[in-house]
Structures are given as structure tokens and as C-alpha cells.
Amino acid sequence: MPAQFAVFGHPIAHSLSPRIHQAFARQFGIALEYRTIDAAPAEFVAAVRAFFAAGGVGANVTLPHKGAAFALADERSAAATRAGSANVLTRLPDGRLAAHNTDGDGLVRDLTERHRADLRGHDALMLGAGGAARGVAWSLLEAGVQTLTIVNRTPETADALADAIGEPARVHTRYWDDLATLGSYDLIINATSAGVLGGGLQLPPSLVGARALCYDLAYGNAAIGFLAWAKAAGARYAWDGLGMLVETAADAFALWHGRRPDTETVYQALRAAG
Ligand code: ATR
Numbered sequence: 001m002p003a004q005f006a007v008f009g010h011p012i013a014h015s016l017s018p019r020i021h022q023a024f025a026r027q028f029g030i031a032l033e034y035r036t037i038d039a040a041p042a043e044f045v046a047a048v049r050a051f052f053a054a055g056g057v058g059a060n061v062t063l064p065h066k067g068a069a070f071a072l073a074d075e076r077s078a079a080a081t082r083a084g085s086a087n088v089l090t091r092l093p094d095g096r097l098a099a100h101n102t103d104g105d106g107l108v109r110d111l112t113e114r115h116r117a118d119l120r121g122h123d124a125l126m127l128g129a130g131g132a133a134r135g136v137a138w139s140l141l142e143a144g145v146q147t148l149t150i151v152n153r154t155p156e157t158a159d160a161l162a163d164a165i166g167e168p169a170r171v172h173t174r175y176w177d178d179l180a181t182l183g184s185y186d187l188i189i190n191a192t193s194a195g196v197l198g199g200g201l202q203l204p205p206s207l208v209g210a211r212a213l214c215y216d217l218a219y220g221n222a223a224i225g226f227l228a229w230a231k232a233a234g235a236r237y238a239w240d241g242l243g244m245l246v247e248t249a250a251d252a253f254a255l256w257h258g259r260r261p262d263t264e265t266v267y268q269a270l271r272a273a274g
Contacts (some may be wrong), residue, residue, distance in 0.1 A: 002031040004055055005256070008048065008069075009062040012036040014220075016270060017060050020249045023269070024261035044068050052091050058256040059089045060249070063196060066101075066131045073099030082164070083134040088252045100255060103132070104139025106248030107217070107241075112143065114243045114267070117213055120144035125185040125207060128192035129157040132217050136191065137165060145187060151176055153192075184209035188230070195222035205233035213237040219245060243267055 007017040013036060021034040037059075039047040044065050051059060061069040066085035070076065073086060074096035080086045086099035111117045124145040126133055129152035141148060148165075149172045152158035158173040165171050174182055186209045194201045195218050203226075208214065214230035214237065216223035223240035230238035246267045254260045 001055075002033045003057045004051075005032055005034040005058050005060075006037045006051055006056060007034070007060040007062060008037050008039055008044065008051075008065055010038055010040055010044075010064060012038045012062070015062070016245065017062075017249060019270070020246055020266055021253060023266045024250065024253045025257075027261050028257070028259055030257060039065070041065070041068070045072050048072060048089065048097075052089075052095075052097065057091055058252065060252055061087050061089060063131075063193065066135070070099050070101075073097045075099070077101065079104060079138075082138055083131070085131045085135060087135070087248060088255060090255055100252075101135050102248040102251035102255075103135030103217075103244070104137075104142075105251060106246075107136045107215075107244045108139045108143045109247045110239075110241075110243035111213075111215065114247075114264070115237070115239060117237075119187065121146050122187040122213075123147045123149070123185050124187040124189065125149045125151065125182070126189045126191055127151055127201070127203075128190065129154075129161045130191070130193065132193070133189075133191035134161060134164075136189070136217065137161060137171075140189070141165070141167065141170065146170065147172065149174055149182070149185070151179060151182075180204040180206060182207065184212070186212050188212060188214045188235075190214070190216040190218070190223075190226045193218075195225055200225045201229070203229055203233075205229075208233035208235050210234070211236050213239070215239050215241070217241045217244065242270060246270065 070086040075098040080101040088100040150158040214235040219240040219242040227238040
């Protein structure tokens with residue numbers, strides 16, 4: 001039987017992860033099984049335990065389970081620990097589970113290597129302060145953004161993230177109601193789940209600087225509203241998170257198989273498909 005992998009989410013039926021991992025595996029002639037497992041929050045822990053008890057080797061974890069995945073693990077990487085969330089679970093040789101978070105590295109690789117963006121010195125605005133935001137905030141700072149302004153509908157969550165980062169000279173929080181008076185930014189990251197949940201964001205065009213790069217961590221339909229706003233507001237670049245998804249998948253693949261796949265061919269194929 002080929003090695004077993006899965007992605008847990010809710011909903012999860014339309015996940016691209018099985019296609020991405022099968023495409024990576026073909027690059028090395030590896031046979032694997034990779035399926036989607038839809039688990040409601042109350043069933044998540046039992047579903048994960050059952051998957052690994054049945055011989056599962058590794059799992060990706062997405063909305064809304066990243067926090068629960070972090071909590072159930074026996075070992076946690078530094079990136080998962082600071083984010084308090086995990087998108088990868090790996091069975092260790094002794095059967096315990098290790099949690100990783102590859103979201104931040106994946107975003108920065110997509111921005112800097114695929115899109116050739118230079119983040120150094122940029123003033124960045126991050127919308128949202130939930131699990132997705134926590135997964136990427138530190139990585140943006142490590143990649144050299146000069147300042148990071150975090151704005152969240154619930155201000156306490158933004159403050160908690162800024163406190164956790166602990167760099168008051170570079171990291172600021174502002175109120176959502178004040179977005180229209182904040183001025184403009186040259187890097188705007190949408191880390192809210194508004195698009196995924198089907199709602200839209202009402203954002204003022206004044207946020208978008210003349211050379212701004214706007215990036216939605218989500219992809220596909222969930223990113224359409226934000227990217228349309230960014231283009232209408234004059235953003236120089238407006239990208240969705242498809243490239244980030246492929247890069248984070250490559251990190252998981254490397255953890256599990258010890259080999260790093262080529263991501264560009266897989267990214268282009270998914271883009272072309274559409
Ligand atoms: P995720 O893992 O996708 O980050 P999450 O941890 O539930 O999911 O976080 C969702 C984020 O999107 C939060 O920052 C949330 O704001 P609140 O903390 O105020 O809930 C934000 N969000 C979701 N829907 C939103 C909306 N319609 N407008 C603004 N922010 C929204």
C-alpha cells in the first residue's frame with residue numbers, strides 16, 4: 001500500500017492539495033495516496049488520531065483546524081510555536097506527532113522568488129490578526145519589511161499579536177474604523193477570512209500606494225473581491241495566494257519525503273487550469 005497522506009479541513013472538498021502533492025510525487029516517481037478528510041471541529045482530534053493510527057505518514061491542516069492541530073501535537077517547530085497554529089502534522093518514528101507551520105516561509109518565497117518582490121524597507125499593512133495572520137507576521141518582518149501595521153476588526157486580537165511579536169518600533173496596530181485615515185501602504189496583505197466566508201470587505205482606496213503590492217493569502221474565488229478592490233484602487237500588483245499554497249505544500253513535501261520538488265511547473269499548471 002502506498003504511503004498515506006491527507007489534508008484536513010472543513011470544508012475541504014475543493015482543496016488543491018491532493019493534486020499538488022501528486023504532481024510533486026510524480027517528479028520523483030514516488031507513489032503515495034493523498035486524500036481530503038472533512039472533519040467538523042468537534043471531530044477533528046479523533047479524525048487525526050484515527051488517520052495516524054491507521055498508518056498515516058503526514059497531514060496538511062487548513063481552516064478551521066490549524067489551532068487545534070498545534071494543540072494536539074507532541075512536538076512543535078519554532079514557527080508553529082510562535083504562530084500558535086500548524087498547517088503540517090508529521091508522524092515521528094515513535095508514533096508521536098510533530099507540528100510545523102510553513103505558511104510564513106511559503107508566503108515570503110512566493111513573494112520574493114516567484115514574483116521577485118523586494119520586501120525590504122516596505123511599510124506593510126496586514127488586514128486580520130487570526131490564524132492566517134499569525135502564520136505570516138513574523139516571516140514578513142524577517143524578510144525585511146520596515147514596519148508592519150496590523151488592523152483587525154476586533155482590536156484586541158491585533159494588540160495580542162503585536163504584543164506577541166514584541167517589536168514596538170516596527171509593529172503597530174490601528175483601528176478598523178480608522179482605515180480611511182491611515183494613509184497609504186506599499187504592501188497590503190489580506191489575512192482576513194472574509195473572502196473565504198463569502199463576505200466582502202469594505203476598504204478605502206486611499207490605502208493603496210502608487211507602487212503598492214496587494215496580496216490575498218486566499219486564492220480562487222475567495223480572493224476575487226480583495227484583488228478587484230486593489231486593482232480598482234490602482235495597485236501595481238494584485239496577487240492571490242495560489243503561489244503561497246504551492247510553496248507551503250513544497251515545504252510539507254520536503255519534510256515528509258526529504259526532497260524538495262520543483263514548484264514552478266505545478267504552479268503554472270494550476271494557474272492554467274484556473
Ligand atoms: P484564519 O485562520 O483564516 O486566520 P481566523 O483565525 O478565524 O481564521 O481569523 C479570521 C480573521 O479574519 C480575523 O482577523 C477576523 O477578524 P476578527 O478577529 O474581528 O473576527 C477576520 N475577519 C473575518 N471576517 C471578517 C470581516 N467580514 N471583516 C473584517 N475582518 C474579518
